[in-house]
Amino acid sequence: MATDEDLMRAVAAGNGDALERLCHRYERPLYQFLVRHIGDSDAEDLHQETWLRVVRHAPRFDPNRRFSTWLFQIAVNLCRDWHRRPPPMPIDPEIADRAERDTSEAASATIDLERLLRALPEPQRAVVLLRLYHDFSEEDAAEILNCARGTVKSRLHYALERLARTVKTEDTHSQ
Amino acid sequence: MTHDADRACTALRLATLRGGVLDARATEHLAGCRRCAHEHEGLHALGGRLRMLAPEPPTSLMRRTLDTAAPALAINAGHVAWRPLVRAIGAALLPLPAIVITSAYALRALYGLLATVLPETLSLYLVLNYAGLLALCAALTYGAVPLLAARQARLTHEVAHG
Numbered sequence: 001m002a003t004d005e006d007l008m009r010a011v012a013a014g015n016g017d018a019l020e021r022l023c024h025r026y027e028r029p030l031y032q033f034l035v036r037h038i039g040d041s042d043a044e045d046l047h048q049e050t051w052l053r054v055v056r057h058a059p060r061f062d063p064n065r066r067f068s069t070w071l072f073q074i075a076v077n078l079c080r081d082w083h084r085r086p087p088p089m090p091i092d093p094e095i096a097d098r099a100e101r102d103t104s105e106a107a108s109a110t111i112d113l114e115r116l117l118r119a120l121p122e123p124q125r126a127v128v129l130l131r132l133y134h135d136f137s138e139e140d141a142a143e144i145l146n147c148a149r150g151t152v153k154s155r156l157h158y159a160l161e162r163l164a165r166t167v168k169t170e171d172t173h174s175q
Numbered sequence: 176m177t178h179d180a181d182r183a184c185t186a187l188r189l190a191t192l193r194g195g196v197l198d199a200r201a202t203e204h205l206a207g208c209r210r211c212a213h214e215h216e217g218l219h220a221l222g223g224r225l226r227m228l229a230p231e232p233p234t235s236l237m238r239r240t241l242d243t244a245a246p247a248l249a250i251n252a253g254h255v256a257w258r259p260l261v262r263a264i265g266a267a268l269l270p271l272p273a274i275v276i277t278s279a280y281a282l283r284a285l286y287g288l289l290a291t292v293l294p295e296t297l298s299l300y301l302v303l304n305y306a307g308l309l310a311l312c313a314a315l316t317y318g319a320v321p322l323l324a325a326r327q328a329r330l331t332h333e334v335a336h337g
């Protein structure tokens with residue numbers, strides 16, 4: 001089986017099959033990372049933008065690097081830019097419409113979780129998502145986030161402390 | 176709270192949220208840490224809920240993503256196709272100065288040789304004729320380089336892309 005890095009060499013040469021295979025391997029984890037990080041309204045756009053950058057930068061991709069960390073590095077950078085964007089118009093009729101339709105219990109539970117994750121500062125949230133949902137080590141996370149390993153550790157510590165606090169609050173509410 | 180203890184708590188929290196069986200170290204820490212024991216149930220439940228936050232990508236996303244990337248992919252392919260062409264022309268031009276200088280010397284020597292046995296005008300006429308022929312040959316050769324290289328690039332491209 002061709003490695004990710006082999007496929008990247010082919011993408012650098014303009015091979016569409018190689019791109020499709022790579023995309024097939026990473027579509028799901030990447031899309032889920034984006035939804036958990038920035039919400040589903042813009043996740044599709046950022047998914048496409050991430051792959052566009054993959055193709056554009058493919059000729060300069062260092063084959064000694066691991067593709068998966070490089071891919072998520074691109075995605076994380078796009079998410080950072082996304083966070084710096086001004087917020088959208090306050091009343092988007094389409095979003096209001098969807099919120100009205102999503103009143104089922106499952107949907108509101110999902111919204112609660114998304115709100116819980118969204119309450120974490122962006123750098124902490126990125127670390128939690130990479131360490132919790134994806135098979136990235138502390139070193140991988142440091143490479144993806146372009147920071148020191150110690151920073152990854154402390155961000156994870158504060159983020160989990162925060163999550164644990166919300167759990168305790170929920171405990172006292174239910175008692 | 177010492178940093179070592181903090182680290183052990185963080186490791187246990189992460190393992191609890193991830194779900195599955197805790198390893199020996201985590202189990203030992205859980206038994207000995209009151210803070211972790213207190214929050215464990217809640218974190219375990221939260222982990223289960225977080226794992227359910229796994230939205231499937233829309234079925235059309237792959238197609239749209241590949242469509243968006245297609246122009247950039249074509250540019251990559253174009254660069255690859257042009258690289259051998261540029262290289263071939265560069266390689267062909269490299270010896271050109273040497274060829275021109277050698278030819279000039281050869282023509283001058285030829286003229287000197289002819290002038291000893293033939294009238295000067297006739298020698299000049301013959302040498303100029305010969306020079307024209309050489310120039311034509313060179314022009315044809317160099318004109319063919321880009322065409323041959325482009326053909327080769329197209330063949331390589333077809334082989335690579337099936």
Ligand SMILES: [Zn+2]
Nearest residue numbers: 157161176181
């Ligand atoms: Zn602490």
Ligand SMILES: [Zn+2]
Nearest residue numbers: 183184208211
């Ligand atoms: Zn503990």
